[in-house]
Amino acid sequence: MGKQDVIDAVKGLATQKVPWVPYSGVHSAFLIGEPADKFLKDPDLIAKGVIFAAERYKADGIPLLFDLTVEAISMGCDHKWWPDNPPSITGHPLDKKTLAESGLKVPGPKDGRWPIIIEAGKKVKAALPDVALYGILCGPLTLASHLRGVRIFTDVYKNKVLAKEIIDFCGEVAAEAARIYAEEIGCDVIAITDPVASQIKPETFLEFVTPATQPAVRAVKKAGKVSSFFICGDATKVLHEVATVGTDGFAIDEQLNLTYVRDVALMHGVGFGGNLKLTLALSLGLLSPREDAIVSLAAGGSTGFVFAPG
Amino acid sequence: MSGKLQIDVLTLDSVQCAACGYMMESIAALPMEIQEIIEYKEWSIKNKEGIGKFIEMKGRVLPTIAIQGELLFESIIPQYEELIDAMADRAPTPELATRIRMLRDKGFDFDNLEANLARAESGMHTRREE
Numbered sequence: 001m002g003k004q005d006v007i008d009a010v011k012g013l014a015t016q017k018v019p020w021v022p023y024s025g026v027h028s029a030f031l032i033g034e035p036a037d038k039f040l041k042d043p044d045l046i047a048k049g050v051i052f053a054a055e056r057y058k059a060d061g062i063p064l065l066f067d068l069t070v071e072a073i074s075m076g077c078d079h080k081w082w083p084d085n086p087p088s089i090t091g092h093p094l095d096k097k098t099l100a101e102s103g104l105k106v107p108g109p110k111d112g113r114w115p116i117i118i119e120a121g122k123k124v125k126a127a128l129p130d131v132a133l134y135g136i137l138c139g140p141l142t143l144a145s146h147l148r149g150v151r152i153f154t155d156v157y158k159n160k161v162l163a164k165e166i167i168d169f170c171g172e173v174a175a176e177a178a179r180i181y182a183e184e185i186g187c188d189v190i191a192i193t194d195p196v197a198s199q200i201k202p203e204t205f206l207e208f209v210t211p212a213t214q215p216a217v218r219a220v221k222k223a224g225k226v227s228s229f230f231i232c233g234d235a236t237k238v239l240h241e242v243a244t245v246g247t248d249g250f251a252i253d254e255q256l257n258l259t260y261v262r263d264v265a266l267m268h269g270v271g272f273g274g275n276l277k278l279t280l281a282l283s284l285g286l287l288s289p290r291e292d293a294i295v296s297l298a299a300g301g302s303t304g305f306v307f308a309p310g
Numbered sequence: 311m312s313g314k315l316q317i318d319v320l321t322l323d324s325v326q327c328a329a330c331g332y333m334m335e336s337i338a339a340l341p342m343e344i345q346e347i348i349e350y351k352e353w354s355i356k357n358k359e360g361i362g363k364f365i366e367m368k369g370r371v372l373p374t375i376a377i378q379g380e381l382l383f384e385s386i387i388p389q390y391e392e393l394i395d396a397m398a399d400r401a402p403t404p405e406l407a408t409r410i411r412m413l414r415d416k417g418f419d420f421d422n423l424e425a426n427l428a429r430a431e432s433g434m435h436t437r438r439e440e
Contacts, residue, residue: 068328085325088433095420142328150335151418154389195328199373199387233329234371234385255371279322283356 002060003188006132010189010226010249010271012304018297021134021273021308024053025066026086031056037081040067040113046120051127061132061189061306064121064181068138068193071173072146074112075104092149098162099169104147106169106176109184121185132188135181136230139194140212143170156204163208171212178216182223190220192247195232205241217246228273236260243268254278254310258299265304273306275299282309315397315406317350320364320374323436324352324427332387333373338426339418340393345426347406348397354436378402390418 005019024031028049029039039045046065054062067086073079078091093102109118125133144152144167155163174192181187197209213229220227227247234255235242242250243264249271252261258275265272274296276282281292297307317337321330330352337350353363355372363369367376375383375393378400382388388396394414401407427433 082325085323088325088331090424092420145328145332149418149420149423150332150339150387151390153332153336153387154391154418157389158391196332196387199329199332199385201386232327233373237385279355284361 001058001128001130003130003132006061006306007188007226009304009306010228010273012249012265012269012271014303015305016302018300018302018305018307019060019132020058021061021063021132021306022053022057022059023063023066023309024050024057025063026084028053030084035083036085037083037087040065040081040086041116043116043119043123046116047123047127050120050124054128054131059131061134062128063134063136063191064124064185064187065117066136068136068142068195069146070113070117071107071138071143071177074107074114075147075173076112077146089146092147092151094148094166095151099165104169106173108176109180114180118180118184121181121187125186133186134189134191135178135185135187136191136193137174137177137181137216138170139192139197139209139229140167140170140174141200141209142194142196143173145196153200156200156208160207167208167212171215174213175215175219178219178227179223182220182225187225189226189228190216191228191230191251192216193230195230197242198231198233198235198238200238202238202241205238210241210245213245213247220247228271230273239264240268243270249273249304249306251306251308252310254280256310258296262300262305271304271306272300273308275310276308278309313402315348315401316378317348317397318363318367318376318379319350319352319430320360320367320369320372320376321352321354321436322372323354323356323433325433325436327373329385329387330373333375333383334427334430334432335423336388336393336418337375338423338430338432339420341413341416341419342422343413343416344394344397344410345422347409350430352430352432352435356436359435
């Protein structure tokens with residue numbers, strides 16, 4: 001498998017073959033006939049599902065998990081488990097309390113869900129030495145949304161000091177998650193995944209998201225691994241900010257035009273990932289996944305491009 | 311027509327997609343006085359009904375909040391005051407507009423979040439087989 005191709009592509013380098021990274025997430029549970037909630041609580045099932053998915057899809061790289069609630073749940077956020085989705089956050093501890101009043105602490109490797117994830121990650125890492133393992137962590141603005149609720153999107157304009165305190169704290173949580181994935185599990189690529197960062201203005205991204213991302217970027221560099229910034233939704237308006245956030249590369253979702261994304265990535269000398277249409281092709285079948293893949297591969301080229309679902 | 315303000319949230323899936331989830335939450339966390347005068351629903355494009363609504367409304371991106379049929383917040387999670395102003399500007403009567411504007415300083419309220427999300431059928435129609 002093309003583990004080195006994945007690493008090179010994330011860094012923006014040319015590759016002999018375009019590497020393929022299916023973001024299997026809880027689909028790995030489906031593949032082995034287990035509900036997502038049971039899967040995510042059992043290191044043996046996580047390992048079994050991820051290894052199966054990597055082999056089934058002939059992956060060059062694969063995420064250990066794609067679940068952006070790990071950090072929030074490990075800090076005690078109320079949540080709901082689903083049989084066919086990752087958990088969702090249902091309560092926000094900073095709704096009425098300040099960070100100091102809440103007593104929230106950066107969760108370490110022995111806290112919350114981390115021991116299960118670390119155990120699973122070590123099993124997957126040992127079983128798939130030639131596949132690039134992705135550690136996907138919750139980015140600072142999305143984590144701040146989990147802790148503060150939708151109010152954070154008003155705070156970034158009306159209550160900047162409070163917003164900065166919360167988002168910077170979330171950046172420290174992200175840095176520890178990056179360290180755990182990179183050093184304790186040995187993941188090859190660390191993806192700082194901040195889906196809601198597409199839902200703000202570019203100046204807000206630069207003011208809050210860029211600085212809060214730096215501790216995680218430093219943690220990845222210190223571990224000698226490569227980093228990517230994953231963003232969802234229509235991120236067109238913040239794409240230059242994403243490309244210059246400090247990670248080696250970035251990845252986007254199906255709503256973006258891949259040729260535009262490619263040009264922005266090449267302009268900034270970083271890698272980029274996408275853009276197989278997760279909803280229209282893979283889920284709904286409204287487009288042919290095969291033809292959609294050909295379109296993505298033609299647009300992406302072979303410099304800095306990771307072929308992946310968008 | 312119910313006389314209430316109609317809000318439609320076009321999503322991928324408010325459970326799976328954090329941006330969609332917080333778009334839904336921005337409506338579900340509006341104060342009780344607002345909840346009484348609005349009707350809102352999640353339209354996930356993971357089912358036929360949601361795809362139909364997306365096409366009918368000429369949706370462009372996900373997630374999007376539409377008020378009274380007008381696409382207003384497209385891939386941008388609104389501030390509380392922006393939502394209040396957008397609703398007041400589109401209220402069917404001047405009295406309702408005034409009532410909404412009086413709540414401009416009230417702020418989000420998370421106390422009834424889960425019940426409000428359930429009322430909007432959030433996350434209940436996001437399965438492909440439905």
